[in-house]
Amino acid sequence: MTINEIQDEIVEEFSSFEDWMDKYSYLIEIGNELEPFNDEWRLDQNLIEGCQSKVWFHAEMKDGKVFYSADSDAIIVKGIVGLLLRAMSGQSPDDILNNDLNFVEKIGLKEHLSPTRSNGLVAMIKQMRLYAVAFKAKQA
Amino acid sequence: MSLDIQKIRSEFPILDQQVHGKPLVYLDNAATTQKPQLVIDAVNDVYTQYNSNIHRGVHHLSNVCTQAFEDARIKVQRFINAEHSHEVIFTRGTTESVNLIAHSFGDVFLKEGDEVIVSQLEHHSNIVPWQMLEQRKGITLKVIPINDQGELMLEELDALITEKTRLVAVAHISNALGTINPIKTIIDKCHQRDIPVMIDGAQAVQHVAVDVQALDCDFYVFSGHKLYGPTGIGVLYGKEKWLNQMTPYQGGGEMIQTVSFEGTTFNELPFKFEAGTPDYSGAIGLGAAIDYVTNIGVEKIAAYEHELLEYGTARLEAIPQMNIYGTAAEKASVISFLVGNIHPYDMGMMLDKMGLAVRTGHHCAQPLMQRYNIPGTVRASFAVYNTKEEIDQLVEGVLKVSRLFG
Numbered sequence: 001m002t003i004n005e006i007q008d009e010i011v012e013e014f015s016s017f018e019d020w021m022d023k024y025s026y027l028i029e030i031g032n033e034l035e036p037f038n039d040e041w042r043l044d045q046n047l048i049e050g051c052q053s054k055v056w057f058h059a060e061m062k063d064g065k066v067f068y069s070a071d072s073d074a075i076i077v078k079g080i081v082g083l084l085l086r087a088m089s090g091q092s093p094d095d096i097l098n099n100d101l102n103f104v105e106k107i108g109l110k111e112h113l114s115p116t117r118s119n120g121l122v123a124m125i126k127q128m129r130l131y132a133v134a135f136k137a138k139q140a
Numbered sequence: 141m142s143l144d145i146q147k148i149r150s151e152f153p154i155l156d157q158q159v160h161g162k163p164l165v166y167l168d169n170a171a172t173t174q175k176p177q178l179v180i181d182a183v184n185d186v187y188t189q190y191n192s193n194i195h196r197g198v199h200h201l202s203n204v205c206t207q208a209f210e211d212a213r214i215k216v217q218r219f220i221n222a223e224h225s226h227e228v229i230f231t232r233g234t235t236e237s238v239n240l241i242a243h244s245f246g247d248v249f250l251k252e253g254d255e256v257i258v259s260q261l262e263h264h265s266n267i268v269p270w271q272m273l274e275q276r277k278g279i280t281l282k283v284i285p286i287n288d289q290g291e292l293m294l295e296e297l298d299a300l301i302t303e304k305t306r307l308v309a310v311a312h313i314s315n316a317l318g319t320i321n322p323i324k325t326i327i328d329k330c331h332q333r334d335i336p337v338m339i340d341g342a343q344a345v346q347h348v349a350v351d352v353q354a355l356d357c358d359f360y361v362f363s364g365h366k367l368y369g370p371t372g373i374g375v376l377y378g379k380e381k382w383l384n385q386m387t388p389y390q391g392g393g394e395m396i397q398t399v400s401f402e403g404t405t406f407n408e409l410p411f412k413f414e415a416g417t418p419d420y421s422g423a424i425g426l427g428a429a430i431d432y433v434t435n436i437g438v439e440k441i442a443a444y445e446h447e448l449l450e451y452g453t454a455r456l457e458a459i460p461q462m463n464i465y466g467t468a469a470e471k472a473s474v475i476s477f478l479v480g481n482i483h484p485y486d487m488g489m490m491l492d493k494m495g496l497a498v499r500t501g502h503h504c505a506q507p508l509m510q511r512y513n514i515p516g517t518v519r520a521s522f523a524v525y526n527t528k529e530e531i532d533q534l535v536e537g538v539l540k541v542s543r544l545f546g
Contacts, residue, residue, distance in 0.1 A: 020160065020493045025544060028486075052485045052501050053515070073515060074483035075545070076490075112489075119485060 003095050006087045007103035014107035023108070024076065031078030034085075037071035048120040048127065053077050055120030059131040065090050066135055068128060077119050080104070080112055084121075088128055093136035097129060143436065143444050149525045151176045162495030165530045170315050170343060170474055170521035171499050173368045175429070182428035183370055186421040194420050195394065195411075209420040212427030213410070219430045220360060221351040222377050226409040229383070230423050233374035234342040235265040237361035238309070240376055240413065241338055242269035244386035245307065245359075252278035255304045259284040259292055259321075260511055261314045264504040266340045270309070284310070286511065290317035290466040294325065301333055308337045312344035316503040316519065317466025318449075318474030320348070327357055336382065342366055346523070347445060347472045349438045352377055364422060368523075369429035373422030376413070383409050390415040441524045445473035448522045452531045459538055465517050473522035476503075479542045484516045490541045491518070496534055 001009075017023040041058040048055040053074035060067050068089040072078045087103065088096050104110055115122050149155055152174045157164050166174060186208070192201035194209050210225075217225040231237045250256070256270050260283050270281050282300045285293050292310070301308075308330050313320050327337045336358035341350060346367045352360050359382070364373040378386075388395055388406055392415035397405040406412050433441065452475050456462055461480035478484060488500030501516040502509045509516055520534055 021544075024490060024493070028544065053483060074485040076486045 003087055003091055003099045007099075007101075007106075010083055010087065010103050011106045027079035027083075027109075028075050029079075030082040031072075031075040034071070034078050034082045035069070037069055041069065042071070048123045050120035050123070051118030053119045055081065055124050057124055057127055059128070059135075061135045061138070064092060064139065066093055066096060066128075066132055068131075070124060072120065074119065077112070077121060080109060080121060081124070084125065084128070093132040093139070096132040097136070101125065143440055143524070145444075145525065145527055148436070149527075151178070152525050153177055153180070155525060159495040159497070160493050165496045165533050167520040167522065167526065167530065167534060168497045168499045169346075169523035169526075170366070170503075170519065172365045172371070173346065173523050174525070175368055175370070175425075176432050178432050179369060179425050179428045183421050183425040186424055191421070193417055205420060208424050208427075209418070212423040215427040215430045216375055216377075219350075219434065220345070220375075220377055221353050223353055224380060227377055227380050227383065229376040229378065229410045229413045230418050231361075231374045231376050231413075232372055232419070233363040233365070234340060234361050235374075237359075237374055237376035238265050238338070238340065239269045240389045241309075241359055241361075241378075242273055244389050244413075245382065246273050246277060246279075247387045248385055250277055250279050250306055253280070253304060254306045255280045255282055255302060257282045257284060257297070257300050257305060257308045259310045260286045261290065261292070261317060261319065261505065261508050262309075262311055263315050263340065263342070264506070265342075266309055266311065267507065279306075280304075283507075286319075286508075289468050290314065290319045291468045292319075292321055292326075294322065294329075297326065297329065301330070301335065305333070305335050308335055309340065310337075311340040311342075312350075313341075313347060313472045313474075314466065314505075314508075315343045315474070316476055316505045316508055316517065317468065318471040318476070318521075319466055319468040320344075320470040320472055322470075323357070324355055327355060331356065343472065343474070346433070346441075348442055358382055364426040364429065367426070367429050368432060370422045370425035373419050373426050375426075380409060383413070386413075388412050388415070392416045394418075436524065444524060445522055448526055448528065448531065449473040449475070451528050452520065452522070452534070455531060455535045456538070459535065459542065461542065465512060465514070474519065475521075476517040476519045478514060478517055479538060480545070482542065482545050484518045486545065487518045487538070487541055490544070491534070491537045494533070494537045494540070496537050498534070 042056050046056050056071045058069045068085050070081045113121055154174045190201050190204040192205045194206040213225050213228050216228045273279050284297050312323055323339055330337050338359035339357045341360050341362040345362045358379050360377040362375050365371040395407050395412050395415040397407050463478045465476040484500040499519045
């Protein structure tokens with residue numbers, strides 16, 4: 001699936017929630033079900049320290065696609081990480097760089113990506129793009 | 141005579157609103173307090189009636205504004221019972237006040253190898269300026285540890301003091317734990333060894349009566365915005381014997397006597413430390429806030445907040461897996477907590493959706509969080525306009541969130 005198709009899917013899933021409580025329950029579920037982060041990657045150099053929560057992050061290239069893995073100590077952040085990984089992981093560097101992740105705003109969770117929120121997500125997205133740039137340069 | 145809380149609430153226009161469709165429950169007062177209409181009006185009045193640059197003008201508005209500014213200084217002097225009004229310096233806030241002391245006291249009294257003592261529960265504003273002096277001047281920073289309840293271990297202070305100790309700087313009340321430190325004991329102990337003491341009163345002046353002469357502290361600093369006053373204004377109180385010897389902090393207009401390229405002389409106190417046009421509307425607003433608080437009575441506020449603290453603590457303690465951080469025998473109305481393994485960010489975000497404004501994270505006290513080995517806490521901090529009903533809402537919210545994560 002393309003990133004846009006995945007984004008539409010996510011927006012569709014979230015549109016069924018009226019209540020913020022249901023939305024966050026779902027997000028927590030996603031967080032809890034996030035694929036376990038490989039312990040050998042849980043190093044300080046992979047840590048994005050936010051004022052509010054931490055995010056560990058890992059990226060690698062395989063067959064021309066970028067694969068991301070991430071974890072957080074806060075479950076809501078983990079949930080959003082889960083959504084971001086779903087949208088961006090396993091895609092080509094070009095597709096990653098050309099996408100603006102507008103689904104986050106559409107599902108009403110834009111506040112978590114505010115730079116002042118300092119939960120590590122903004123920095124993580126920046127890292128995702130930087131890796132895509134680096135992998136793209138390597139390919140060329 | 142007890143306080144009419146509903147009447148007090150009605151004096152704070154911001155409180156009457158909905159957040160995410162729920163009534164706002166503002167429990168983040170340690171971060172900043174809301175402002176009574178009286179204070180808002182005082183600031184407005186400056187700009188609608190008599191705004192003019194102060195001290196220098198000869199025209200009428202300038203005189204009115206100057207008078208109002210200096211009246212505010214007298215109000216601060218009386219509020220903290222300083223001996224002289226020229227011992228009251230207006231700054232931008234507690235952080236600037238500490239930086240001023242680090243710079244100017246540091247300039248004259250601190251040299252390489254000298255020691256400054258702070259505590260493990262300090263806010264970054266009373267840690268980082270001294271760390272910067274470690275870098276700049278080679279001083280050594282030492283730390284009074286706390287016990288598990290969040291109380292300073294005073295017996296350790298004796299061991300920390302050496303003949304190189306030049307200053308002890310501690311908080312009056314901890315912003316993260318609510319601990320009320322035994323500052324009078326600390327001051328007396330230090331003075332026996334001729335060591336001056338700076339007290340960070342940012343979390344104290346709104347909760348307890350402060351008498352700097354009775355305390356005999358050498359410096360006392362606080363911010364206006366945590367005392368129902370405007371942001372951008374704060375106070376540095378210093379005994380004149382220290383302030384007179386300290387070098388100026390910022391240079392510019394107002395703090396000078398005469399200026400020429402051959403040499404410049406500095407103004408007397410307090411102006412020596414007030415370079416440039418001051419935040420006079422802020423100072424006047426602070427004066428109005430002091431009037432407001434004094435009118436109600438600081439002791440009455442303290443007593444009421446203590447009721448809230450006891451009620452809040454009891455109700456929260458009953459929640460399964462509740463961990464309250466900061467269980468000192470003497471506390472102000474601050475409750476820092478965690479529930480089970482729920483990350484404070486998660487708890488705070490969910491509480492927000494229910495209209496509850498609390499603060500989460502390390503509260504600018506990372507060393508303190510490291511001591512407890514936690515990522516941060518959820519902090520509810522009460523002011524005079526909070527109610528037991530609001531505490532009930534908080535408890536309900538926390539229960540709801542813990543069930544969701546349970």
